[in-house]
Amino acid sequence: MAKDSKAERIKRMQIPAVDIPEELVHRVPPGQVVTDRFPILHEGEVPNYDMAAWSLRVFGEVNEEKSFSYEELLALPRTQVVCDIHCVTRWSKLDTVWEGILFRDFLKLIDVKPEGKYVMLHADNDYETNVPLVDLMGDHVLLAMMFDGKPLTPKHGWPLRLVVPHLYFWKSAKWIQGLEFMQEDREGFWERNGFHNIADPFEEQRFSGEAIPIPEDEWVRKDFD
Ligand SMILES: Nc1nc2c(c(=O)[nH]1)N[C@H]1C(S)=C(S)[C@@H](COP(=O)(O)O)O[C@H]1N2
Numbered sequence: 001m002a003k004d005s006k007a008e009r010i011k012r013m014q015i016p017a018v019d020i021p022e023e024l025v026h027r028v029p030p031g032q033v034v035t036d037r038f039p040i041l042h043e044g045e046v047p048n049y050d051m052a053a054w055s056l057r058v059f060g061e062v063n064e065e066k067s068f069s070y071e072e073l074l075a076l077p078r079t080q081v082v083c084d085i086h087c088v089t090r091w092s093k094l095d096t097v098w099e100g101i102l103f104r105d106f107l108k109l110i111d112v113k114p115e116g117k118y119v120m121l122h123a124d125n126d127y128e129t130n131v132p133l134v135d136l137m138g139d140h141v142l143l144a145m146m147f148d149g150k151p152l153t154p155k156h157g158w159p160l161r162l163v164v165p166h167l168y169f170w171k172s173a174k175w176i177q178g179l180e181f182m183q184e185d186r187e188g189f190w191e192r193n194g195f196h197n198i199a200d201p202f203e204e205q206r207f208s209g210e211a212i213p214i215p216e217d218e219w220v221r222k223d224f225d
């Protein structure tokens with residue numbers, strides 16, 4: 001193997017990537033490595049919540065703004081989803097198990113105006129990410145409350161995070177506080193900072209312009225569990 005091939009570089013860095021069987025290879029997007037770790041990535045500090053005061057606010061292109069307490073969300077029907085997740089910093093994790101409210105079930109409670117075609121996820125700490133509404137309607141998109149059969153840990157987004165597994169994982173906002181329905185698309189935090197607006201990992205839509213030099217071992221140095 002060429003001395004400077006990507007595989008060789010990864011070996012030298014001792015990235016804790018796992019070798020996967022041939023039949024799973026098609027599930028790994030280009031440029032990704034599979035890990036059993038669950039890396040923790042976010043801007044700012046892990047928030048602390050007073051759950052009595054916590055709410056999820058729904059606003060923008062809706063006929064009626066609504067706020068949901070955590071208790072109200074807990075009372076809604078839940079779905080379990082098994083999916084692969086892909087972070088733009090190159091780690092992928094296969095067969096992750098989530099439970100929460102299927103986004104399209106949640107939408108039955110919201111009277112979205114016909115012009116509300118895009119959603120901005122508003123999250124802590126002032127994190128925003130934009131997703132077209134059609135991308136949120138799929139079988140694997142959750143307002144997630146559980147991971148691996150247990151409540152989300154604070155670091156992974158408790159009490160509520162989005163899971164939109166067919167897009168790079170920065171779209172899966174942790175600690176969500178608000179859903180804003182929009183007529184026009186608007187860029188969120190990473191989308192304004194050089195990352196791709198759509199973010200399909202299989203199309204390798206990492207950046208909006210010039211590639212941002214993310215070191216290949218960036219994610220390895222992150223906290224994980
Ligand atoms: N609120 C918030 N959500 C966020 C982020 C963030 O900085 N803030 N980072 C995103 C990125 S880049 C990734 S890869 C995933 C990581 O989720 P994890 O820490 O549970 O692995 O969260 C996403 N959601």
Ligand SMILES: [Mo]
Binds near residue numbers: 087089170
């Ligand atoms: Mo990420």
